Amino acid sequence: MPSPDGTLHAITANRLRDGVVVFLAAGGAWVESFADAALLTKAEAEPALAAAKAQADGDQFGVDVYAFEVERADGTAQPVKMRERIRALGPSVRLDLGKQAAA
Amino acid sequence: MNHIAPGARAGIYHYDAIDRRFVGERVEQFRKQVDRRLAGELTEEEFKPIRLMNGLYLQLHAYMLRIAVPYGVMSAVQLRKLAEIGRTYDKGYGHFTTRQNLQYNWIKLEDTPAILNALADVDMHALQTSGNCVRNVTTDQFVGAAKDEVVDGRVYAEILRQWTTLHPEFTYLPRKFKIAISGAVSDRAAVRVHDVGLLARRNEAGEAGFTFYVGGGLGRSPFIGKLVREWVAEEDFVAYLEAILRVYNQYGRRDNIYKARIKILVHELGLEKFKAEVEEEFARLRGPKYRLDPAIVAEIRTHFAPPPFEELPETSEALARAKAENPAFANWVAVNVAEHKAPGYAIATISLKPPGGIPGDATCDQMDLIADLAERYSFGELRVSHVQNIVLAHVKQDDLFALWQQLDAAGLGTANAGLIGDIIACPGLDYCALANARSIPLAQALSARFADPVRQRTIGELGIKISGCINACGHHHVGAIGILGVDKKGTEFYQITVGGDPTLTTAIGDILGPALTEEETVDAIEAIVEVYLAHRTEGERFLDTLARVGHGPFKERIYAAD
Numbered sequence: 124m125p126s127p128d129g130t131l132h133a134i135t136a137n138r139l140r141d142g143v144v145v146f147l148a149a150g151g152a153w154v155e156s157f158a159d160a161a162l163l164t165k166a167e168a169e170p171a172l173a174a175a176k177a178q179a180d181g182d183q184f185g186v187d188v189y190a191f192e193v194e195r196a197d198g199t200a201q202p203v204k205m206r207e208r209i210r211a212l213g214p215s216v217r218l219d220l221g222k223q224a225a226a
Numbered sequence: 227m228n229h230i231a232p233g234a235r236a237g238i239y240h241y242d243a244i245d246r247r248f249v250g251e252r253v254e255q256f257r258k259q260v261d262r263r264l265a266g267e268l269t270e271e272e273f274k275p276i277r278l279m280n281g282l283y284l285q286l287h288a289y290m291l292r293i294a295v296p297y298g299v300m301s302a303v304q305l306r307k308l309a310e311i312g313r314t315y316d317k318g319y320g321h322f323t324t325r326q327n328l329q330y331n332w333i334k335l336e337d338t339p340a341i342l343n344a345l346a347d348v349d350m351h352a353l354q355t356s357g358n359c360v361r362n363v364t365t366d367q368f369v370g371a372a373k374d375e376v377v378d379g380r381v382y383a384e385i386l387r388q389w390t391t392l393h394p395e396f397t398y399l400p401r402k403f404k405i406a407i408s409g410a411v412s413d414r415a416a417v418r419v420h421d422v423g424l425l426a427r428r429n430e431a432g433e434a435g436f437t438f439y440v441g442g443g444l445g446r447s448p449f450i451g452k453l454v455r456e457w458v459a460e461e462d463f464v465a466y467l468e469a470i471l472r473v474y475n476q477y478g479r480r481d482n483i484y485k486a487r488i489k490i491l492v493h494e495l496g497l498e499k500f501k502a503e504v505e506e507e508f509a510r511l512r513g514p515k516y517r518l519d520p521a522i523v524a525e526i527r528t529h530f531a532p533p534p535f536e537e538l539p540e541t542s543e544a545l546a547r548a549k550a551e552n553p554a555f556a557n558w559v560a561v562n563v564a565e566h567k568a569p570g571y572a573i574a575t576i577s578l579k580p581p582g583g584i585p586g587d588a589t590c591d592q593m594d595l596i597a598d599l600a601e602r603y604s605f606g607e608l609r610v611s612h613v614q615n616i617v618l619a620h621v622k623q624d625d626l627f628a629l630w631q632q633l634d635a636a637g638l639g640t641a642n643a644g645l646i647g648d649i650i651a652c653p654g655l656d657y658c659a660l661a662n663a664r665s666i667p668l669a670q671a672l673s674a675r676f677a678d679p680v681r682q683r684t685i686g687e688l689g690i691k692i693s694g695c696i697n698a699c700g701h702h703h704v705g706a707i708g709i710l711g712v713d714k715k716g717t718e719f720y721q722i723t724v725g726g727d728p729t730l731t732t733a734i735g736d737i738l739g740p741a742l743t744e745e746e747t748v749d750a751i752e753a754i755v756e757v758y759l760a761h762r763t764e765g766e767r768f769l770d771t772l773a774r775v776g777h778g779p780f781k782e783r784i785y786a787a788d
């Protein structure tokens with residue numbers, strides 16, 4: 124589905140060696156916390172995604188690199204889709220596990 | 227194959243030198259492949275099929291490793307090893323699946339070779355749990371114990387394991403291939419929703435043979451397996467199955483993943499043409515080379531010899547006393563205990579569905595406890611059911627009370643086997659990369675809503691089955707009440723079906739109406755139950771009432787306000 128103008132995007136992957144969900148941060152580093160992810164406009168997201176894919180492949184760092192939509196509500200950013208919220212936090216049925224547990 | 231189960235153990239197949247060498251070699255191969263992947267010598271595209279062949283998927287949070295529990299039967303020693311792996315390499319728990327397997331949810335690629343090595347130490351592996359091969363064969367969880375058993379399906383499931391694992395023709399099938407075997411009067415293995423469903427039977431001479439159903443399956447296009455041959459003699463068992471697989475390999479579609487299962491081939495070719503093709507191939511194959519030698523069958527059967535049962539009276543006075551003194555225990559016996567073929571013994575189902583719990587999940591501490599209990603009370607052997615519970619198949623009736631007390635103390639004494647709280651749920655969007663919606667929260671809400679044991683027994687036999695997407699790992703199509711998670715513009719919705727039946731009277735459920743939100747769904751299920759209770763006549767199960775009154779009253783109640 125095409126995203127409406129103004130929607131933000133973040134770029135994510137699973138880390139190759141352990142499968143952990145990672146996000147692309149400003150400056151090109153991969154980070155584990157969604158809070159540290161770079162939020163990109165649609166125009167920024169496309170080249171950033173291509174570069175991230177090439178980098179993840181080249182360094183054998185991440186697999187399944189893609190961009191997802193982010194919305195801002197009450198000043199905080201969160202993924203639009205439940206799938207990405209769950210990836211960013213952990214299973215909704217095990218709040219003791221995943222990134223939400225470390226938070 | 228001559229490594230017989232030691233001592234007073236029930237039937238567990240023990241690897242011989244050939245099995246052990248083969249599994250060991252596969253682990254070493256995979257270790258090198260992982261090393262090459264981590265070093266960048268293999269791309270993900272090249273590596274993915276290899277990791278899948280070793281049971282390793284990439285899911286939402288991490289890699290998921292699916293361990294084969296051959297035909298759902300394992301030893302206490304094996305379960306303890308699974309607990310140890312869960313503690314060392316995962317997060318202290320595992321998930322038992324509708325394929326009678328175990329999945330770990332938080333596995334690291336770099337740890338996987340070590341895990342596979344640890345599994346090989348106890349004759350286990352993750353082969354045939356993924357990919358387009360013949361998958362781990364499933365059976366009746368009461369196999370070798372049920373009072374209504376005619377033929378012991380483990381023997382033939384083990385023959386299939388040995389026959390399929392290294393068979394060159396079966397390593398690149400058009401799509402995955404699932405076989406289920408039931409050798410009892412009641413079908414507890416859902417045989418008619420498998421690619422091949424086998425009913426093991428005996429003829430008048432007492433010889434074993436098989437009824438073959440082919441082309442069943444759930445998923446995007448659900449089909450009920452069609453009767454392809456009423457009787458295949460034991461000696462032709464392998465030849466006939468191979469004939470089916472050859473026809474599938476030859477004609478099965480490879481251009482479209484959604485049309486590649488054998489169910490589509492049977493459907494598109496037509497049953498008569500499919501049968502003719504199989505018979506032709508079978509006639510070609512039949513002969514000394516493909517004859518299943520009775521000596522081999524007899525040898526494998528020795529692995530599954532009955533455990534050394536004591537000679538006991540048919541019923542236990544100790545059990546009767548304990549039931550009279552403890553109503554909660556009496557309820558558990560009435561619901562979770564089934565009749566055993568040996569006098570004085572019983573089959574106990576350990577429910578992994580406590581009210582509000584996650585169906586099929588067990589902590590490593592619980593696995594250790596179940597392993598201890600299996601050793602103490604069931605000859606060191608246990609089973610995983612396709613309904614995501616654990617079964618101790620050979621418990622002395624005299625020991626049931628002690629068993630239940632220990633289970634209950636560990637939160638494993640829930641009395642709901644076969645009742646509305648015994649919900650099948652796939653991992654759904656909480657874990658699964660393919661999901662559209664979450665399954666587990668709905669299962670939790672429903673099992674909490676119907677937690678009252680008295681109410682559950684009043685409702686009686688009623689299976690709820692939940693899948694988080696159309697792939698139907700939660701078997702929603704054959705749930706008396708089925709629930710399918712769908713995504714509607716980013717919001718989770720649930721479509722309710724009614725009338726599904728996984729037993730020999732197999733039926734695919736019908737959609738009741740438009741999909742509902744999670745909260746509405748829980749209320750709708752309660753409404754369905756109320757309508758059923760209001761309409762049922764003496765002795766009617768939910769499915770019987772539904773068949774008699776039709777969908778009308780249920781629809782009306784749920785959707786009337788729309």
Ligand code: SF4
Nearest residue numbers: 652658661694695699
């Ligand atoms: S049914 Fe769908 S969501 Fe559930 S486990 Fe299977 S693939 Fe995943």
